Amino acid sequence: MAISIQRTGEVMSAYLSGELDHHTAKEMREEIDSALDLNMPTLLIIDFSEVTFMDSSGIGLVMGRYRKLVKVGAELHITGTSAQIYKVMKLAGIERLARLEKGE
């Protein structure tokens, strides 16, 4: 699992890659949170294009970041979800919290 973070103006993008499960989620979460605290964006985009597997630990990661963003009035977009990831996101009703986009 790897993560790269980019910032353009008030938009912060987190590009995740590899397998996202309970084992890898903690590191992802900590990296995103420390970048959020530093950058204070108004929009966070979490991109899943390079994520090859995700279980409900990924939902925990998304919901935790959503709770953090909503406190400061910032928004969350989820992009690049594969069919499997999209299915897990839909089961959790993530589209009610964030803009949810399918990948190519």
Next chain:
Amino acid sequence: MKVINEFKITIPSRSANEAFARAAVSSFAIQLDPTIDELSDIKTAVSEAVTNCIVHAYRESIGNIYITAQIRDDYSLLIRIRDKGCGIDNIKQAMEPLFTTAGGERAGLGFAVMQSFMDSLKVSSKLGKGTSITMIKKISMRISNNATK
């Protein structure tokens, strides 16, 4: 129902084994020639069950997780994941979507994912003794499928 093939593994409840467990079961399931979607469903359900053993059953300690998978002659895959951990006090409550005892970073969706991605799910548990979950996934029959021969 006839069991055609079976494998059993025992792994310690280390989180690094989550990826290994789902890869092992999905490699075994390939004999049934599942679609990519069916294989993803199996991997996701196994990952949830094994994570439950690590996060809930054994918590701060390390114990064994016993995984059995069976290929059956009706083109189904049975997966049993068992632990000797703390057990579940209230199974009905534990299976409710969004219920979790593990705090803010867990979604409480493990059982909901297993239920939704597999064709059946059975949970039995005894406090202080452990939990056993049995899941079945039916695999769509395709011409090239020869696992049951």
